[in-house]
Amino acid sequence: MMFLPFLFTLSFLFFSSNALDFCVGDLNAPQGPAGYSCKKTEEVTVNDFIFSGLRAAGNTSNLVKLAVTPASSTQFPGVNGLGISVARIDLDVGGRGLMHTRPDATEVVVVIQGTLCAGFISSTNKVYIKTLEEGDVMAFPQGLMHFVINVGETQALAFSSYSSASPGVYFMDYAWFANDLPTNILHEITFLDPDQIKKLKALLGGTG
Known part of the structure; x- marks a missing residue:
């Protein structure tokens, strides 16, 4: 009766010793x-x-009064392939992470704070x-x-965790107004006034 558990232990050791525990980038x-x-x-x-x-x-x-310090695979090679990463988010009063x-x-x-x-x-x-207070978590x-958005009267601090070692990010405002997509096209697809579009382009570094 002790033979089967012994075989199971040996097989576990054999397969785990040949498994790839991690893939440091x-x-x-x-x-x-x-x-x-x-x-x-x-190495x-x-x-x-x-x-x-x-x-x-x-x-x-900066313009949005926010700083994101990432710890993804590019900065933190140990998380490469592990499906997880983190970041620190600092926001001054009125700071915002745009859509x-x-x-x-x-x-x-x-x-953590604010x-x-x-x-x-x-x-x-x-x-x-x-509205999130200190200790609150949102997914x-x-x-x-x-x-x-930091809606408090003091600087805010938060930490984020991501289900990827390289989560990527796509900002809607910058995608529309920080490039050379022509103003007349943006007017047609957003219904925004052309003068407002040009103002946003000037603010975010776009042209056209």
């Missing part, structure tokens, strides 16, 4: 759709699994919006447009 190699190729195991160190870049606040001296999507990841944000208004829009155009499903 080789940042000197090109990044493909599946991430970076694996660094040689003998992997504990430092590949450590990232200290989230200790310090990001620079919020955007994460095409490759679901996001979970936890408020008060945020956060929300997302479903594919049926239903809006889910909530933004993969691919859906979402935003955060």
Whole structure:
């Protein structure tokens, strides 16, 4: 009766010893759709699994008064292939994360300091919006447009986790107004006044 458990233990050890435990990204190699190729195991160190870049606040001296400090596979090679990454989000008073999507990841944000208004829009155009206080957590499903705004009277801090080592980001405002898509075309597809379009293009660096 003790023979079968013994065989099970041996088989587990055999297969686990041949499994690939991790794939630390080789940042000197090109990044493909599946991430970076694996660094040689003998070159992997504990430092590949450590990232200290989230200790310090990001620079919020910009148009949106927000800084996102990512710890994805590009900065944190140990998460390559693990389907997870994190980021630090600093927001000055009035800071905002403009409407955007994460095409490759679901996001979970936890408020560490301050008060945020956060929300997302479903594919049926239903809006889910909530004021978040310290300790609150909210999920933004993969691919859906979402935003955060610091509605408090102090600087806000949050941390996000993503279900991808390389979650990607797509900002709607920049996609429309930070390029050379002609104003007359934008007018036709958005119903916005051409003067307003030109103003937004000037604000975000677009032309046309």
